[in-house]
Amino acid sequence: MRLNLFPTLLSLEICAGIVSAAYLNDARSLQPRRKTSMLIDPAAQPDLPTITAATAAANAFDLNLSDIQGDILIGMKKKKELFFFFGISNATDFKKKLKSIVLPLVTNTAQLLDVSAQPQTALNIAFSQTGLSALNVTDQLNDSPFSGGQLQDIANLNDPGTTNWVPEFVGTNIHGVILLASDTLASRKYIPFKGQPGQATRRATNASILAAEITHCVNGFVDFGYLDGISNPAVQGFQSPLPGQAVVPAGEILLGEDGDDVSRPAWAKDGSFLVFRQLKQLVPEFNKFLTDNPIRAPALTAQEGSELLGARMIGRWKSVRCEYYDLQTPLTVDFMDRGAPVFLAPLVDDPVLGADPTRNNNFTYGAPGQTTGTSSATDQSKCPFSAHIRKTRPRADLGLPESSSSNHHIVRGGIPYGPEVTADEAASNATEIERGLAFVSYQSNIGNGFQFLQRFWADNTRFIHSGVGFDPIIGANQGAPRVVTGLDLTNVSRPITLTTGKLVL
Template sequence: GLNLKNIQGDILSGLPKKTETWYFFQISNPTKFRKDFRNFIPLVKSADGVLEDRKAIDKHKRQQGGGWKPHLIPIAGVNVSFSHFGFQKLGIDDAKLIDTAFLTGQRIDAGANLGDKGTGTGPNFVPDWEEPFKQEIHGVFIIAGESHPTVDKKIQHIEQIFGLGNASSIKKLIAIRGDVRPGALSAHEHFGYLDGISNPSIIGFDTNPPLGPAPIRAGAIILGHDGDLNKDNRAPWMVDGSFLAFRWLFQKVPEFDDFLNRNALQGPGMTRQQGADLLGARLVGRWKSGAPIDITPFDDDLEIAADPNRINNFHFTAETNFQKLCPFAAHVRKTLPRADLEFRGISLEKNRIVRRGIQFGPEVTKQEKVAKKTFHGRGLLFACYQSSLTDGFQFIQQSWANNPTFPPFETTPETPGLDPIIGQGPNRELSGYDPNDPSKVLKLDDLWVVPRGGEYFFSPSIKAMKDLIAA
């Protein structure tokens, strides 16, 4: 079984959050850091702690009796992760983490494999990122909570533990605040689509999974368990940890909406708005409600969206080798191709990731809508966990989203093209956007999702924090 008291809470359960701060730091004084870290460990929320928090939240909701404006109970969750450079700084040998993406770091990987824009090549690649991410990042604190005051109090506590000013054992590089969107949009990302629907169900943890993709073994996400392809080669302290890929992704929402409007699909009795909505759904693979176009291709369906056993229970089975219902390049088909590969007997278990992102930035203003142009930074603090970055995040981005010939097909003439949401690369186009003629190719505008920073981290077990990192 899984030791839920030893695994950090964001990995398995997801820290409950309305707001979350990502606090990136360098270790300036390793000896003092190790001492301070011992006092920090009690703040860390385990998977078990999150389950208890969720119970308390549910109980509180019941007691509120579904009032018109429920109060939230103050709950904070703290997690911590280290980059390869952080382990090096602490003198910890992390070679048995094996993962080349982790050991290289994301700045160089961004040029070599992820397709980010920038200058220079190889180890000298400098991506077009925000300044703090061009520096060496050693670690990140993740602080989640129901409100800004609760989170800010925790941040102050953490800063006290590690000391302030010249006496500090850490140097803050940047703290980025994420916030879920207001009101009814709270579970939707900034383009407007419901997010957080399809995360892998984990055998032995998710006891009553809804219908959908086959549940996976814990080792696909957590090191040292069945399903971790390097299980037998890990050092003992790596067990119960997980790799974290972080990406700071800016979204150009008015520009995306304008593109959908300009290229709206046309059909009998279809308004321009309906044609724009249909095009958007075909680029994502889901309607804004979350309903998958593989099962409701021409109209949104709120009943399907509201049913946990239908919203994720689609497999492209009627569609392998075809893209009338859903384009090959649609974001959810690129990032989890389901039957496209499974019908050839290829398992997707090793490529599954657990996504834990949060939105950042304000709602689109009237001024931006009118100008069809972004004036305020907003987007997604993308985060995902996996037991291999090279099979998980990196693979999905490089070999699927950025690869115009994925999925590979023998029987159709169409080249799928790029994932229109996250795909990066020279030829920004995809086929299949028009259900009436899947061979038609749509030229896309410049990126609507712009990477401005990121790093690869390892989220150690709580035992590893005590035995290996703390002094």
């Protein structure tokens, strides 16, 4: 399992500060322009605002969408993405190339919302602390996980060490990452970079991971088959919330905006801290675990019991694969955009509800109509306390209204990588080809965002109640087995041990 934590700062103004000029709307920006959107639009996810609606919202909150790199607020709406990690060997030369080559291609939020302004390939760039230091940027950003870097944070995140890390991530020679997103492989010809995508070399200047390019579902599903991004918050000044969607001030995601109460240098405004983790996922082994451990409830077949176990681990029902690509040709497979939350569909999936973004996130874990107080401290009949989506967004478990947890939100912007499970892998229940999640989160404070969710919620066996155990999906125990309760509907007190060697989540 690869567990790479790589915090960087994604900000247009730092680029401008480094080179003293930024030409964000240069006519050369990854031409030609588009007639159809490059972004995906799964029915179950909240729709993006139109450029007109977003502009009006931004004006009301004094938010400059043209100053915000496009990936930060757009989130999980990409079909193809390349993470090009780089090192800086000559700062003077790098600054010149940043100004002449990269900056004209940087894609902002307003461009992505306007199809006519979308490039063939969107580009964003972020710098690590060592990258800023290499460029002689000495201002303090006042974020300890960012300035300390990934190695310093291992203990806080219960990571087992660096044995399974990609070697390039262990040191401090990766100075930043360029994000390249598109909807087709053909658009790569517009990328002005050399090197073979998807093949990490032993030089920090060319370590890269190519996500979701080859034979992979492209409409928002993670490798385990569950739709991601449903619970991303609505950011004030960008979008209107749907029922059940958390509303956060822009400053929880963007530096220097309302809600960010930390002192920052002026150039950091509208940037965001990007946390990257490359998470290997053993999909055949996960499916075998579900098959071997069905919940044996009355009136459920073994297959239904297995599906219910997976749903209670995640907190939502599994979503059927929708569409995936081989090297050149889009292929259509059996599709149903389902995946209702188990709190609203406890025993069987409700595909209609799951595909409806006005209903599939509209719950609190409290009683129907409850607007104050907390949820039941004992009832796990609908959703386990340990379920992934409950551990990472507790809602009424922390009290209603949800303001008590309002500063622990992130915008998820990751994407799966690697091919679909092959027939041989499915038959042997063993992974032969690496696949997983290129996890990305954006927040203005890593300690309140990603680190808090991982350390104090997912890895805390006493959260939200004593004896709950780990988050079965992302909970970490320094490589040791993890104990989880609440998954077995017939006996919620029964502990289930997840052995990393069998199930890497």
